[in-house]
Amino acid sequence: MPFEIKSSGWWNEEIFSPARFLCRSLLDFVYPPVCWGCHLSLSSDEFVLCHRCVKALPYLQQPALPASRLSWLQLEKIFFDSSLAVYQYSDIVQDLVHQFKYNGMTSLASLFGKAIASRLSQNGDEIEALVPVPLHKSRLRERGYNQSLLLAQQIAQVLGAPVNKGQLVRVKNTISQATLSRQERMSNVTNAFQLKQPEVFGGKSIGLVDDVFTTGSTMNECSRLLKDAGASSVMCISIVRV
Numbered sequence: 001m002p003f004e005i006k007s008s009g010w011w012n013e014e015i016f017s018p019a020r021f022l023c024r025s026l027l028d029f030v031y032p033p034v035c036w037g038c039h040l041s042l043s044s045d046e047f048v049l050c051h052r053c054v055k056a057l058p059y060l061q062q063p064a065l066p067a068s069r070l071s072w073l074q075l076e077k078i079f080f081d082s083s084l085a086v087y088q089y090s091d092i093v094q095d096l097v098h099q100f101k102y103n104g105m106t107s108l109a110s111l112f113g114k115a116i117a118s119r120l121s122q123n124g125d126e127i128e129a130l131v132p133v134p135l136h137k138s139r140l141r142e143r144g145y146n147q148s149l150l151l152a153q154q155i156a157q158v159l160g161a162p163v164n165k166g167q168l169v170r171v172k173n174t175i176s177q178a179t180l181s182r183q184e185r186m187s188n189v190t191n192a193f194q195l196k197q198p199e200v201f202g203g204k205s206i207g208l209v210d211d212v213f214t215t216g217s218t219m220n221e222c223s224r225l226l227k228d229a230g231a232s233s234v235m236c237i238s239i240v241r242v
């Protein structure tokens with residue numbers, strides 16, 4: 001059953017503005033925000049989900065997997081070294097990611113970023129730079145933000161690794177991967193990205209950040225460029241892994 005969102009709509013903030021903030025504060029006062037999971041009131045230190053519902057999210061049993069364990073991706077050649085994600089696909093996770101990605105609910109970057117950073121710390125892998133998967137400039141203009149960059153910035157705050165913003169660029173405005181077959185996804189992203197200064201990645205262990213990891217085609221194409229540039233390792237970091 002799809003996860004049902006019962007709320008007054010206070011989350012749907014496209015762009016932050018003082019008027020919007022005041023409006024939201026007033027709405028929060030009149031209609032106190034409720035948890036998306038259990039519909040009980042949220043306390044001041046909770047956002048979107050209460051602590052109990054955060055704990056009950058479907059966490060992956062094995063957040064980190066080496067590329068050799070991802071043979072089901074059926075990629076011709078895998079260029080990254082490993083994948084790290086936090087959640088399995090489920091209705092609630094899918095809804096949260098959708099709100100984060102398309103509905104301006106950018107504050108979710110904090111919840112997701114902290115969950116990812118905690119898995120990364122447990123895993124103990126060294127990451128020297130976080131590289132967000134970029135949007136094409138026309139899509140960025142439309143959406144107003146790149147969710148992968150917001151995620152990378154949150155992870156960086158915990159890990160202390162720098163975010164490499166703007167070096168990896170999307171030069172082809174690809175159509176959404178969601179409706180494409182595996183084969184179409186691969187050709188859709190081929191040569192869709194470029195590195196501005198490949199030399200800055202030489203010898204570095206990179207954490208490549210995207211919101212979801214499905215067929216791995218996008219992350220693999222970005223990893224190909226990073227490896228060609230001499231990156232020593234690439235870990236694909238995402239909120240969800242299918």
Ligand SMILES: [Zn+2]
Nearest residue numbers: 035038050053
């Ligand atoms: Zn709850």
